[in-house]
Amino acid sequence: MTPLVTAAVLLAAVTHAAWNAIAHKIPDKLVGFTLISGGGLLIGLALAPFVAFPAGEAWPYLLASAATHIVYYALLMRSFRLGDFGQAYPIARGSAPLVVTVLAAVFAHEVPDGWGAAGIAVSCAGLTGVALWGLRGHRPNWAAIGAALATGLTIAAYTVVDGLGVRASGSSLGYIAWLMAVQGTVVPAYAVTRLRGRTAAVLRPHLGLGLPGAALSVMAYALVLWAQTRADLAPVAALRESSIIVGAAIGAVFFKERFGAPRIAAAALVVAGIGLMLHAH
Template structure:
């Protein structure tokens, strides 16, 4: 990966952790995700006015990705509702790189060389360590862990679908605009039906957070999709999951969740793995 692609993915990782933290901060998860999804819908519609349509071959990928993103939102909401941000977020994100590596080899014929494979393996070990620290001495919430693992599988699925789709679209910006439009329809409609009767004054304080989260979400994924047109899917996915470090730091600073020496050691493995991938590039 070139320095420009690396910088874009790292910026995407930071933005992604921030919008997830905003979603976690809103007490009613349905409200938070509906605002973020609805904000993405508005941004997608505006962008689509300027980008036009992607190539016809991209539409099956867009429809499949929109469905997978809805599943992703539902599982992520569940994991955030049941578990700590500092653990469910790393588990969800840490599951994806290894699965993406396998799927990219099968569907995109991208087989990583030894350096990249070692880097991905070390990164995943570090991500797992960041995720599991804090479980010592108490039973994990298996429902939260299961939802986070399901989230990770959905991330891997839409990452590969979008990596293939954006390459045949001929226009990455058009692809992201229409993806945000398609996936942004369902949650707001569902939320309106579920929240009917709730006073507007009760929901209004969360609108700025939701719209900020939407802007960060669209920016993060647009950068990732662009990077996927310039580099292989597996290393982009693994590097993107450096967002876990940002998420763990946010959990410690703002949600008062522990970030001790074992997590620092696990973070070191993650950084080493990223270094190997960049060395290979």
């Protein structure tokens, strides 16, 4: 993790929290994710002629990642419908590095040491706090928590798949361009079948938010994919999820969500655990 790689991943963390906040702000989640996914498709197609075509051995990973991203979008939409941004985002993002650490050990032979194990334990404690603290006697929204945890599993899956794929591709820019182009067709196509003749009219009022969100989304993931060609998968995934703190701040400031001291402490605990995982490498 050189200073340049670290800076790239931290920038990815901020841009990622920003595009997720944009997706959450658009009231109709299908509209928001159609614009972000469709915008990614347009950016990928515009970029593709100017970058190297991914090597053949990268395509199984790219196609598997595209399929996983579709499931990820569906679960993230559900998480944002059911729960607060300040709850759903930290759970989804914070759970991913824990799973990535295990998957990277199995599939990429990148095994954490004692620091990594400690980081997993601390992050798990923090995630529990983000999910459950500050409820003031109310029952937890298990549907929202479950959707957010499932989202975290898909994040972990595509992180490892893309880490292996981009290393095999020969070009991180070529990989991101074609990944955006392939995965960006599905959500807009679904929206067109749902909205039929109303598609343009429904999407138009939200273009000013959705298209910048798409640009931030592509930028965030392009930075991560480049970093994965320069460093191990687990620490990149762990450092990227410092976006949890950014997400917590966005939830409190822009969505006026009552995050409260307990959840702030719990989110900080997640990031502390991620820091331990990062130290492990």
